[in-house]
Amino acid sequence: MSNVRELKETGIPYSVTTELDQPIILERDGEAVAVLMSVTEYQALVTRREQLTASEARRAADKAVFGELVGCALASGEPIWSPEPDPHWRIPYRLPNGSLLRIVGVDAGSGEVWLTETERELLLQQVENWATEHAVSAAP
Amino acid sequence: MALAQLGIVTDQRELALRLGTRPGVGTPFSRIRQLQNVNVQLTEWGGLAKVADALLAGTAVIAAVITTPGLTGWHQIRTQHTVLISAVNPTMVVYHDPTLTYGPVTASRDEFSLAWSEMAEKAAFISQG
Numbered sequence: 001m002s003n004v005r006e007l008k009e010t011g012i013p014y015s016v017t018t019e020l021d022q023p024i025i026l027e028r029d030g031e032a033v034a035v036l037m038s039v040t041e042y043q044a045l046v047t048r049r050e051q052l053t054a055s056e057a058r059r060a061a062d063k064a065v066f067g068e069l070v071g072c073a074l075a076s077g078e079p080i081w082s083p084e085p086d087p088h089w090r091i092p093y094r095l096p097n098g099s100l101l102r103i104v105g106v107d108a109g110s111g112e113v114w115l116t117e118t119e120r121e122l123l124l125q126q127v128e129n130w131a132t133e134h135a136v137s138a139a140p
Numbered sequence: 141m142a143l144a145q146l147g148i149v150t151d152q153r154e155l156a157l158r159l160g161t162r163p164g165v166g167t168p169f170s171r172i173r174q175l176q177n178v179n180v181q182l183t184e185w186g187g188l189a190k191v192a193d194a195l196l197a198g199t200a201v202i203a204a205v206i207t208t209p210g211l212t213g214w215h216q217i218r219t220q221h222t223v224l225i226s227a228v229n230p231t232m233v234v235y236h237d238p239t240l241t242y243g244p245v246t247a248s249r250d251e252f253s254l255a256w257s258e259m260a261e262k263a264a265f266i267s268q269g
Contacts, residue, residue: 058218059258062206066220070204071166071238075219096217124165131164 047087050109054079057089057106064113065093065104065120074101074127081108088114093123101126141224141238142200142266146178169204169222172264181265188249191263192228200266201225203235206258210251213240220259 020038027033037045052060057079066072077092087108093101102123105114115123143150158174161167173180183190191201207214207221226244227234233252236243247255 062218062220066166068169069166070169070220070222071161072219073164073166075207075217077218124162127164128162 051087052089052106052108052111054081054089056111057108058091060111060113061089061091061104061106061115064115065123072124072127073131074123079106095127095130141236142202142264143175143178145200145224145226146198146266146268148177166220169262169264172202172266175266177269179267179269183263183265184260186261186263188228188233188253191225194265195225195227198267202264202266203256204259204262205252205255208251208255208258211237211247211255212245213237 020036020041023035023037023041025032025035058076061079062076065074065076073096074093075096077094079089079091082088082090082105089106089108090103091106092103095101102119106112107114143155155161156167158176159167159171160174170182173182191203194201201224202222203225204220204222205211207217207219209215211223221237221239223235223237225233225235228249231249232246233249234244234246235252237245
């Protein structure tokens, strides 16, 4: 969070509208030097800046799901944004035939992946069952 | 595939057991150290120049990658995978992909680097023991 400083200036009167429905750009000698915006908009900007991007969320989820596994038949899909109840990303994991096995949530603020070790093992077991049923080879 | 490149014949079932491979689930990359009768060196962020040198010395090189649309056959499927690199030249990387029924295939160095660096350029250098 930026520091709040009190400005004391007596010589120059400022007149700005208090309805900050649009940000106001302050200029000095024709060059933009600052932006005046509503607190609500500023807080929304700060929150957005501190949130994980879709790519970061997917990497975090992949790391949790795959660990150091290579050659897994599971694939991660495009993260979907969910603002409620807490902002988070939902990353789908699918089999090669496209069927959805699980959606893994990633907290957009903390980066926490919502997948316990038990849930992970269950997911991998589902993949193994599918591969066994469909005689998918396990070439090392 | 890598062992075959070194002229080593091995039973696939025994190999899967040794590497902890589960059908469909895959293999923990570091388990490659469990290979017998070969020297295995695991590296991260080694770069393609090191790979090229190793190939010239007769070493087999397995690279861990995240599959991308730039790798033959993967389209939008994103998963952790390995390929056996067979050549590196100034513009292309030539490799065998165990999921493809044909090969070798090629990718530009940039395309390959994108996929490889997503896995911290993890590689296994395997040479005769």
